[in-house]
Structures are given as C-alpha cells and as structure tokens.
Amino acid sequence: MIIYHQGLDPYHCFFRFLLYTHELENMNIEFDKIRLIDFYYLFPYNLNSLKICNKRKLKIKEPFENTKLKLHIFFHLHTIHKNAIGYLISQGYLDREIYLKKNEILLVKEIDKKFINLFQEERNKKVEWFDIFFEFFKNNTIEEIQKKSKLIGK
Template sequence: MLIYHPAFDANHCLYRIVSILHSANKTGVSWSLLRLLDFYYLFPAQLKEISPWPSQISKYKRLLKNIPQQYEDINNSPRVFYDLEKFQKTAVLELIAKGIVSKESFEADKLCLVDDALPPSFIAYMKSDEFFNKDEFKIITEALPMVGLNGPQGLKKRSGLMEYIYDA
C-alpha cells in the first residue's frame, strides 16, 4: 500500500516555502528559521511541543488550543526534521534558479521572494488556501519569526529540533 504524505512531496515543498516567504517577514527569513517554519507548516500540532513557550509571543499561546491533534505519530521529530532538509534545500535552489527567491539574499543567509516574481493569480490562489486563515499559519508566519533563533532562549532549543549549543 502506498501512503502519501506532503512532507516528502517536492512540489508541496515548493508551495510551502513560497507560502511561508510570502506571508512571513518581508525582509527575509534565515535558512534555519525557514526550515523550522516549514516543519511546523507540515506538523502544526508540534507547535504545542515548543517549551517553554516564548514570552514575547505569549498572546499567541491561546491559539494553540485551536490546533487539532495530528493523525500521524511522530516518534522522533528531530529525525523527521533532519530528513526534510534535502527536500527543502532542493526546493529553495529550484526557486532561486527560477528567479522567485533572490540569489543575493540567499548568499547572505536570508531568503526572500523577488518582487513581482509571483503572478497575482498565484497570490490569490494562496490566499484562498484555507490553511492561510488558520491559527496555525498565523503562529508560524507572524509569531515564530519574532522569536530569536539562537542560544538557550531561542527557537532551536525550545523546539528541540536543532542544535543550539554552538551558536555564536
């Protein structure tokens, strides 16, 4: 039996990354942060596992209760996060090659969309996606980018998905 999951679908990865970059910080998102945001896009129930919840986004904590439990069981979320990287990297490189993500920003460890690279019809399509209007997406694209990524108080440690000890 073949079971589909969007985590390992290259086209779905392209869509997720464009969606995140379009909705998140317009000045750019670092590679590490994009990887985290993409993971939470795929597995929004994992947002409840961020501990302790960052105080600077405490107003978003009440939205966690609206997130339904996931149907799949993730026994080793850091491993799933690690396995996603090759799909994410391939998708970003393809978006750079197509001129949708800025190569210059990528080289400066910031990923941002090229102005006017997305047709208005595609932007309208993304905005019609029901996930765009959910609390999960709001937390992923509005709240999490406001939290620092590095160090003992950063998202790397709080999520448990990335190594943070050697951050500068």
C-alpha cells in the same frame, strides 16, 4: 500501499516556501528558520510543545500519523528544502547571492496572483492556528525558536 505526504513533495515545498515569504512580508529569512517554519507548518500539532498556542487556549489535535521522531523527520526534510531553494533560485524568485553569502532567503520576483489566491485558500484551511503561527515566527529570532524547538543546535 502508497501514501502521499505533502512534506515529501518538492513541488509542494516550493509552494510552501513562497507562502512563507509572502506571510512573513518578504523579510530576509534564515535558511534554518524557514526549515523550522516548514516543519511546524507540516506537523502543526508539534506547536503544542512550543507553547505558542497557550495564550489563546488553542490545542492542535494530533493526527493518526503522529510520530515521536521529530528530529529524524526534521533532518529528512533537509534535502527537500535544499532542492526547493535551488528551484526557487533557478526560477528567479530568490536572490542567489544573498542565499550563498548569508544563508538567507529573500524574495526578488513578484509572486503570481494565482499563487496569492492559493495562499488564501491555504490560510482558510488552517484558520484556527495560521495567524498565531506566523506571528510567532515573525516575532522570534532563530535563536529563540531553536531554543524552544530543540530541533537545531548551534
């Protein structure tokens, strides 16, 4: 049996990375930070361990495919993340020089309206935690997130 998961789809990763840059208001985003954003976006039940939902009494249910191998999954996504960044650079969405020099992502091409509409649909699907999620990533440095997540060590 073949099972599809959007986390392993490089084209869906391209879409997600555009979504993140849009939601984070096109700020420079460290590559490691966008990787953490993507991991928690794909597996939101892991947000419970970050305790960012406690203030709002939100507990995200664990799905049937829940795995305890967070670190393994996070590192497995690295290749997909690199490929998505390469694709976004090749399509002119990201600044190549900033990425190569600073390992940061900066959107330099306007996002098409059809994507903006899809972002709104995505927001509506994840309404219970979407705003909390992006608020957390906007307001915390990569170091603070790394310390809480324990997925990347410096």
